Amino acid sequence: MEIKKGIPVSPGIAIRRAFLLDTEGHQISKRFIKSGEVEAEIARFDAAIPRARREYEELRKESNPEIAQIFGFHQMMLEDPSMRDEVVRWIQESKFTPEYAVARTFHKKIKALQASRDEHIKLRHIDFHDVEQRLLKALAGGRAQDVRRLEEDVVLIAHDLTPSQTANLATTKVSGFATDAGGRTSHTAIVARALGIPAVVGLGNITSEVANGDLVILDGTHGKVIIQPDEETLREFRAKEKQFIEFERSLTELRHLPAETLDGHPLTLLANIEFPEEIATALENGAEGIGLYRTEFLYVTDPEPDEEVHFKAYRRGVEQLDGRPLVIRTLDLGADKFTEGVLPIEPNPFLGCRSIRLCFVRIDLFKAQLRAILRATAYGPIKIMLPMITSLSEVRKAKVIINDVMEDLHREKVPFEEDVEIGIMVEVPSAALIADFLAAEVDFFSIGTNDLVQYTLAVDRVNERVADLYQPAHPAILRLILQVIEAGRRHGIDVSMCGEMSGEVVYTIPLLGLGLKTFSISPGTIPEVKKVIRSITQKEAVQVVERIFTFSEAKQTDNYLREKAKRIIPQLF
Amino acid sequence: MEQPPGETEKVVERHVKLINKYGLHARPATLLAETANGFGAQITIRKDDQEVNAKSIFGIMMLAAESGSTLVIRAVGDDAGEAVASLEALINKKFNEE
Numbered sequence: 001m002e003i004k005k006g007i008p009v010s011p012g013i014a015i016r017r018a019f020l021l022d023t024e025g026h027q028i029s030k031r032f033i034k035s036g037e038v039e040a041e042i043a044r045f046d047a048a049i050p051r052a053r054r055e056y057e058e059l060r061k062e063s064n065p066e067i068a069q070i071f072g073f074h075q076m077m078l079e080d081p082s083m084r085d086e087v088v089r090w091i092q093e094s095k096f097t098p099e100y101a102v103a104r105t106f107h108k109k110i111k112a113l114q115a116s117r118d119e120h121i122k123l124r125h126i127d128f129h130d131v132e133q134r135l136l137k138a139l140a141g142g143r144a145q146d147v148r149r150l151e152e153d154v155v156l157i158a159h160d161l162t163p164s165q166t167a168n169l170a171t172t173k174v175s176g177f178a179t180d181a182g183g184r185t186s187h188t189a190i191v192a193r194a195l196g197i198p199a200v201v202g203l204g205n206i207t208s209e210v211a212n213g214d215l216v217i218l219d220g221t222h223g224k225v226i227i228q229p230d231e232e233t234l235r236e237f238r239a240k241e242k243q244f245i246e247f248e249r250s251l252t253e254l255r256h257l258p259a260e261t262l263d264g265h266p267l268t269l270l271a272n273i274e275f276p277e278e279i280a281t282a283l284e285n286g287a288e289g290i291g292l293y294r295t296e297f298l299y300v301t302d303p304e305p306d307e308e309v310h311f312k313a314y315r316r317g318v319e320q321l322d323g324r325p326l327v328i329r330t331l332d333l334g335a336d337k338f339t340e341g342v343l344p345i346e347p348n349p350f351l352g353c354r355s356i357r358l359c360f361v362r363i364d365l366f367k368a369q370l371r372a373i374l375r376a377t378a379y380g381p382i383k384i385m386l387p388m389i390t391s392l393s394e395v396r397k398a399k400v401i402i403n404d405v406m407e408d409l410h411r412e413k414v415p416f417e418e419d420v421e422i423g424i425m426v427e428v429p430s431a432a433l434i435a436d437f438l439a440a441e442v443d444f445f446s447i448g449t450n451d452l453v454q455y456t457l458a459v460d461r462v463n464e465r466v467a468d469l470y471q472p473a474h475p476a477i478l479r480l481i482l483q484v485i486e487a488g489r490r491h492g493i494d495v496s497m498c499g500e501m502s503g504e505v506v507y508t509i510p511l512l513g514l515g516l517k518t519f520s521i522s523p524g525t526i527p528e529v530k531k532v533i534r535s536i537t538q539k540e541a542v543q544v545v546e547r548i549f550t551f552s553e554a555k556q557t558d559n560y561l562r563e564k565a566k567r568i569i570p571q572l573f
Numbered sequence: 574m575e576q577p578p579g580e581t582e583k584v585v586e587r588h589v590k591l592i593n594k595y596g597l598h599a600r601p602a603t604l605l606a607e608t609a610n611g612f613g614a615q616i617t618i619r620k621d622d623q624e625v626n627a628k629s630i631f632g633i634m635m636l637a638a639e640s641g642s643t644l645v646i647r648a649v650g651d652d653a654g655e656a657v658a659s660l661e662a663l664i665n666k667k668f669n670e671e
Contacts, residue, residue: 082629113634
């Protein structure tokens with residue numbers, strides 16, 4: 001039994017078999033076995049040979065004579081006793097896993113072949129490689145397990161998880177994530193929280209410590225991964241797992257209860273989504289509407305958007321919400337996603353032509369999306385939200401374009417809501433600092449803490465070297481948030497927060513104390529945020545804020561807030 | 574691989590030149606191994622100072638024997654004579670390739 005420590009990024013317990021992924025999304029295996037396992041591993045290898053052989057039988061039957069002959073050759077290689085002898089020797093003497101032994105055996109031969117001066121002989125290394133792969137597949141259990149078609153629930157273990165890998169997951173079968181790399185704000189963390197499954201990142205070298213199929217306990221609350229647990233530990237964690245499930249169930253009971261403080265102050269909890277299909281889950285979790293509909297997915301599937309495709313998606317959203325509000329954020333991507341009009345390669349994409357700036361260069365794109373949004377306003381309450389605003393002139397310019405589109409629609413006699421609300425994301429420090437000017441000319445604010453923190457603290461949150469400098473509780477951030485909320489209040493406009501920070505229970509109390517009335521968060525986190533809200537008074541929240549505003553260091557603030565949150569919702573700490 | 578022949582065991586050895594165009598590539602290697610496996614004798618093939626088990630496709634491939642190279646086929650066992658003769662014939666027939 002081995003215990004590995006990492007960074008806890010999504011709470012909960014998962015007790016499942018490990019499924020290892022390499023950087024290309026394929027399974028990888030570890031290299032060494034223990035002395036006691038030698039016999040069993042040799043047997044496992046011996047069982048894999050007939051499996052691989054059968055595959056060749058099948059292939060030979062289906063192929064023309066020429067190709068069948070090649071497979072015959074491959075089959076002979078599998079049956080070659082000297083091959084088996086060599087692999088077994090590696091297993092016995094060097095305690096290699098069969099996978100590693102096969103790799104060593106074949107690689108030696110492949111290298112020898114590649115050294116031949118004769119082209120024909122040299123080319124045969126491809127055949128050796130083929131046999132090696134087939135043998136490895138057979139060792140992996142019949143067929144290589146495809147992460148898209150998992151058969152049982154697993155804990156996914158990888159060096160790191162990319163957005164495209166997680167997009168392909170059979171998410172109902174993944175019970176948790178554990179990665180070598182990553183930090184609190186890495187992609188793995190965000191996806192895990194969105195899926196409501198435990199995750200531990202920053203484990204260092206978990207991928208070389210765990211083998212496929214090993215039983216692991218993943219404790220996402222405390223950042224622990226236990227490999228091959230003993231009986232006692234297993235019992236202990238099964239009990240903890242039960243407790244956590246109980247806790248989650250108790251949270252779902254809050255679903256239909258109002259989000260209000262102990263002293264009766266009502267708050268609004270909205271959800272962040274990427275597709276209209278997520279609305280159902282959001283509503284189930286108690287969302288009162290959608291505070292952020294990220295439209296990027298529509299562009300990722302097709303950079304040159306079809307107005308109809310967008311319109312249909314927005315209309316579907318609004319219909320599912322049945323009268324509840326839908327805030328649609330306009331195009332928030334970088335130039336690298338588009339081919340014309342702007343240089344795709346920018347040295348500093350985050351400070352470059354992206355989002356609203358891109359919209360001003362590619363007005364055709366902007367107008368197409370605006371048309372789709374406006375047409376959808378005829379079906380229900382939709383608000384338009386402009387991202388990455390840094391100045392008032394940008395707001396005015398955007399409004400001119402929106403008016404143009406409205407005129408077009410008028411002329412075409414297409415119905416839409418004339419008084420559609422237009423608001424902005426406050427996610428750039430300059431916008432926060434001139435919030436009063438902006439508040440006078442927009443209908444609402446939404447504080448985008450993800451980028452606000454990055455820009456203000458000059459931190460790239462996916463850069464592991466500096467990721468721990470990403471601190472939402474930094475006094476600079478708290479001051480900016482206060483400034484924005486105050487500006488909104490003075491001008492009578494709604495202020496919501498849609499960044500990750502608003503969904504983290506550690507920050508719920510201070511955000512309440514700062515005067516935030518609307519939280520737009522990942523659907524899975526709605527119940528727990530609601531629990532915190534229902535457990536304190538607005539008065540206490542204000543007191544907490546007064547205290548933390550005396551702290552000069554984020555760490556002090558975080559420690560203090562942790563203690564507070566832990567008392568209310570200990571199961572998450 | 575080398576075993577001193579017992580009294581009843583025959584040892585047969587023959588030098589054969591590879592005359593087919595592409596030498597001991599996949600197909601001939603397969604045929605050679607398949608043929609060798611049909612005999613009970615222990616059979617080895619030597620090229621220069623590398624000696625391999627004729628029943629092992631891996632071994633034969635490792636010889637990387639090109640066209641024109643000379644192989645020494647050695648068999649030890651009751652059917653050593655037939656084994657060597659078969660293999661020699663196969664090589665001289667250019668593995669039925671041409």
